Amino acid sequence: MANEVNAIKSKVDRDKMKRALHGRDRLLFVVGVSLGLRISDLLPLKVGDLRGQDTLYIAEKKTGKRRPIKLNATVRKEVAKLDGEDDEYLFRSKRSHHKPIDRVQAYRILNAAAERAGIAGKIGGIGTHTLRKTHGWMLYENGTDITRIMRILKHSSERETLKYIGIEQQELDEAVEAIEV
Numbered sequence: 001m002a003n004e005v006n007a008i009k010s011k012v013d014r015d016k017m018k019r020a021l022h023g024r025d026r027l028l029f030v031v032g033v034s035l036g037l038r039i040s041d042l043l044p045l046k047v048g049d050l051r052g053q054d055t056l057y058i059a060e061k062k063t064g065k066r067r068p069i070k071l072n073a074t075v076r077k078e079v080a081k082l083d084g085e086d087d088e089y090l091f092r093s094k095r096s097h098h099k100p101i102d103r104v105q106a107y108r109i110l111n112a113a114a115e116r117a118g119i120a121g122k123i124g125g126i127g128t129h130t131l132r133k134t135h136g137w138m139l140y141e142n143g144t145d146i147t148r149i150m151r152i153l154k155h156s157s158e159r160e161t162l163k164y165i166g167i168e169q170q171e172l173d174e175a176v177e178a179i180e181v
Helices: 011-020 023-035 073-080 103-117 129-141 146-153 158-165 169-177
Strands: 055-059 066-070
Touching: 011 023, 011 103, 023 073, 023 103, 023 129, 129 146, 129 158, 146 158
Parallel strands: none
Antiparallel strands: 055 066
16 A cells, blocks of 8 residues: 555664654654654644643544543653743644644654654655554553553554554564464
């Protein structure tokens, strides 16, 4: 599929992405991967939605449902560094300071960073959805049960979640090969 984007599975590659980004753009990557929100829910966030908070309460655009999202230490630390006012957009446009960047600009930011980091061709497609897929992958990598990841991502089946985060047959085969009785 030509438009398919992938998770950034390697910690080394995620670190390369962070080093290739600065300021607002680095924050976009870190918060995007940490929270696992759809880009339509991520970009309109304001500084005050996160600053001093332990939990983000958001009404998801796609589902219309309000849900709490625990803010991890990484997000709390990054947001604590911000100088902006609470009513400013977290990912403020440089052209219009009263608006957030749009999804096209977010896409360009992530793609340019992947090129600078030298990982663009390595992982396949990169896009705004890469942030959410990487979030799911990191949950999986940390040992989170697939049914919990499914619920976090609001998927209807485990199969959908496995495909979404990029669990491939080779990885399943390696897991079985690792079993010694």
